[in-house]
Amino acid sequence: MRVLREDVVLGPPTKFSATLANSVVESVGRRGKNIVFVLGPSLRLVVNLGMTGRLIYSERTSQEPDIAHPGVVFGLTDGATVIYDDIRRFGLLRCLTTVEYAEWSATIGPEPLARSFSTRKMAELLGKTASPVRSALLDQRRIAGVGNIYALEALWSAGVHPTQPANTIEPPAIGRLHRALRRILRQAIKARGTTFRDYRGADGEPGGFAPTLKVYGRKGENCARCNEKIARSLFGGRSAFFCPHCQPEADSTRPSTESSR
DNA sequence: CGTGCCCCCTGTCAGC
DNA sequence: TGCTGACAGGGGGCAC
Numbered sequence: 001m002r003v004l005r006e007d008v009v010l011g012p013p014t015k016f017s018a019t020l021a022n023s024v025v026e027s028v029g030r031r032g033k034n035i036v037f038v039l040g041p042s043l044r045l046v047v048n049l050g051m052t053g054r055l056i057y058s059e060r061t062s063q064e065p066d067i068a069h070p071g072v073v074f075g076l077t078d079g080a081t082v083i084y085d086d087i088r089r090f091g092l093l094r095c096l097t098t099v100e101y102a103e104w105s106a107t108i109g110p111e112p113l114a115r116s117f118s119t120r121k122m123a124e125l126l127g128k129t130a131s132p133v134r135s136a137l138l139d140q141r142r143i144a145g146v147g148n149i150y151a152l153e154a155l156w157s158a159g160v161h162p163t164q165p166a167n168t169i170e171p172p173a174i175g176r177l178h179r180a181l182r183r184i185l186r187q188a189i190k191a192r193g194t195t196f197r198d199y200r201g202a203d204g205e206p207g208g209f210a211p212t213l214k215v216y217g218r219k220g221e222n223c224a225r226c227n228e229k230i231a232r233s234l235f236g237g238r239s240a241f242f243c244p245h246c247q248p249e250a251d252s253t254r255p256s257t258e259s260s261r
Numbered sequence: 262c263g264t265g266c267c268c269c270c271t272g273t274c275a276g277c
Numbered sequence: 278t279g280c281t282g283a284c285a286g287g288g289g290g291c292a293c
Contacts (some may be wrong), residue, residue: 052272053287088269089270089271149286175284194286239285247269
């Protein structure tokens with residue numbers, strides 16, 4: 001195994017390769033946005049793809065794939081390779097002991113698709129912060145695995161403005177948001193993800209969810225529900241897309257003077 | 262402590 | 278046809 005880019009692995013690359021050498025992949029799982037390789041009873045490899053990371057599998061016999069930005073090359077015993085490729089190198093590969101894994105996993109919030117993730121649980125999590133609800137949804141310590149696209153799609157579906165303070169959302173809206181988030185995540189997984197630009201699945205194919213998006217990347221287009229123009233704003237360093245009509249700004253800090261828009 | 266901001270990095274595209 | 282700036286599926290680290 002070779003580390004070609006030190007900044008995509010956690011800790012010293014020599015230690016990373018030495019620890020992983022000769023390990024056996026027993027199973028592959030997921031925690032939030034992270035792929036988890038179980039390597040025997042005491043070791044795990046956690047892969048976060050960041051924005052542009054990919055894991056590319058190539059058979060021994062096949063052509064050397066066209067890989068522009070290899071970060072780590074894993075050699076398998078049958079001669080095949082798995083290459084971690086990452087244009088922007090925002091991804092990170094962690095080699096963790098089981099104890100370290102448990103500590104790391106404990107810093108991440110509950111899985112929104114778990115049966116135990118109830119509306120009440122979501123209300124409790126969102127109630128803890130006055131941050132914009134979009135920021136709260138993206139915060140992996142609160143809820144695992146929700147990214148900008150799905151957060152914004154769920155907010156549109158629920159009719160909640162992205163900057164509304166999380167702890168001011170009324171129970172009915174929390175209920176709609178909970179339902180929408182889980183439905184959208186399930187649909188997007190079924191469609192094998194969202195290719196907005198260059199995302200590709202492990203098989204190299206683009207995801208099929210993009211045509212289903214109601215607001216993300218649709219600034220200036222008409223809202224599918226009310227025909228108003230979709231707006232875009234910027235906060236927390238990221239774009240937010242929303243419908244100004246379906247998702248009115250419910251700013252509790254301001255006296256409720258109704259203004260026409 | 263929780264929160265928000267900056268930054269990491271490369272590629273692409275719109276606008277001049 | 279260039280050049281420049283804005284922006285992109287994320288999250289770690291560090292000032293407040």
